[in-house]
Amino acid sequence: MEALSALVAELTGDEQKAASAASSAGFAYGLAAIGPGIGIGYLVGKSVEAMARQPEAAGMVRTTMFLGIAFTEALALIGFVVFILIGL
């Protein structure tokens, strides 16, 4: 980490800006992926549990599961868009 900051200190202003933009873009996406990752895992796990308990309700559970995934995933995708916007 110290070697990295020593390296960064030698760069010119524009290069420093680009370097910090690149690393914060990585952090932005990585942090944005944590919550939705946990969320989707929990959601699908619970849906499989529900489908195993009541196979006759599987169609309804599956539809609701996809809806839930779509809403949860949106957070990760917003992080991805931020990643593109910062990274460029």
Place this chain on the structure above:
Amino acid sequence: MKAPKGVRNLAETLVEFIENGIVMQTMGRDGLGWTPFLLSMFTFIYLCNVPGIIPFLQMPATARIAIPMFLSLLVWVVFIGTGFKHQGIGYLKSSLFPPGVPKALYILVTPIEFISTFLVRPFSLTVRLFANMLAGHILLVTFALLSEALFQAKGNPALIPMGVLPLFMLIFLTGFEVLVAFLQAYIFTILTAVYIGGAAHPEH
């Protein structure tokens, strides 16, 4: 009556998928009139997604934000129009002032409902489709370029056979993108159906 075959069989499967898999699950029998709209929306998005995995095209049309944005603005206009058509001005009341909430909480609930119904819905529809397809495209490009760079590596000859690894990953991800192209079209259509169904019948 002859049993249908060929293209007609495919088309019937598609219509039945939209009717049973999407309309009946979200809107019920009343929503069957929306089948043509949802069918054309599903087919359009799917056909826009599929070029992402066709060799030499390799770019989904929906990875440009214009098409998802246009589609979600269309959905936005349609579901608000449906709300006003079915409930008149009461649509604003039922969507902004949901029943069963203590009166004092409306100060908090109404702005949240307004933002989530009228602003976040089109935005999230756009971003979901666009970002999914662009992310898939970028993944494919990354692994294709990585394997090309390794195959043409100069200096260390041991690097050249390593190029097979990203190539396998590329093949696997192409298979994954086949799934994503279908799934995103399905999710977009089913969310459209849910929004329209919610606007046509107020929640109790």
